[in-house]
Amino acid sequence: MLDRFLHNRTAMGTTIFLGIIVLLGILAPWISPHDPYANNIANKFAGFSWEYPLGTDQLGRCILSRMLDGIRPTLGLAALTMLGTIGLGAFMGLCAGYFRRAVDEVIMRIVDVMLSFPSQIMVFAIVALLGVDVRNIILAQVFIKWAWYARMIRTGVIQHRDKNFISFSRVVGTSNSFILMRHLLPSIAADLAVLASLDIGWAIINISTMSFLGLGVQAPIPEWGAMLNEAKNVLTTNPIQMLAPGIAIVSVVTAFNLLGDAIRDVLDPKEVRS
Numbered sequence: 001m002l003d004r005f006l007h008n009r010t011a012m013g014t015t016i017f018l019g020i021i022v023l024l025g026i027l028a029p030w031i032s033p034h035d036p037y038a039n040n041i042a043n044k045f046a047g048f049s050w051e052y053p054l055g056t057d058q059l060g061r062c063i064l065s066r067m068l069d070g071i072r073p074t075l076g077l078a079a080l081t082m083l084g085t086i087g088l089g090a091f092m093g094l095c096a097g098y099f100r101r102a103v104d105e106v107i108m109r110i111v112d113v114m115l116s117f118p119s120q121i122m123v124f125a126i127v128a129l130l131g132v133d134v135r136n137i138i139l140a141q142v143f144i145k146w147a148w149y150a151r152m153i154r155t156g157v158i159q160h161r162d163k164n165f166i167s168f169s170r171v172v173g174t175s176n177s178f179i180l181m182r183h184l185l186p187s188i189a190a191d192l193a194v195l196a197s198l199d200i201g202w203a204i205i206n207i208s209t210m211s212f213l214g215l216g217v218q219a220p221i222p223e224w225g226a227m228l229n230e231a232k233n234v235l236t237t238n239p240i241q242m243l244a245p246g247i248a249i250v251s252v253v254t255a256f257n258l259l260g261d262a263i264r265d266v267l268d269p270k271e272v273r274s
Contacts, residue, residue, distance in 0.1 A: 004266045011262035014255045021252060027069030034062035036069040036222050045238050054244050058234050063244055066222035073223040077138060078203040084142040086196055094180050096150065097157025106152065115145035127215050137216050141206055152195060156188040173200020190267045198260030201253040208249055224249050
């Protein structure tokens, strides 16, 4: 599988690109040319130059420095959202697919109810109830998405639960927790990797959207969605302010989507046989 991954140009290209982005985010405090929080009103809306490669914003802050510093909150919050969603969805899907009967019925009916609500309206409702806070945004994103994961993972568990090695483990008296964690979870790990790589792009877009609407990361933290929120105030007079964060979000989300497709192709049995 590793050999197929290494020979997949899309997988390698997107992995290298995303690795560079993550590395830039980690090194941002040391490689940023200016303080991303330092205001200089006298130098606002400065054009591209060697000193300010991407110019400055309406408060005279270096856009490049803010873009670099914004990698960590943007990708970090998306990763936390994705991990929380996968964790809850995997637990519920494993329980529903393995135990079946009453457990499956209860969990699947809850999933059906959750999937019947419009996701964005649910996010707005949760944030309105709990207040504007990054933690509440992550909680809301996990709350609206775990049901989709649970349904997908349940399908994978059902495909594996009656295989010989699972049946043998039950016959010899192996505990359910051991079967779930040591047999079923590794069996669906590849499916989880595909779902996670495809879904982290969704998380980035949703968190950036909430920040753009003023319900997520708050100024002056340079999260990319929050930067778009600040840039919209000068959209008519200086529309180029939205260019850098907009392109960054599109590029990273596209890279994650392409990576997810590439991982799916690498793990596809048809591709393996060919």
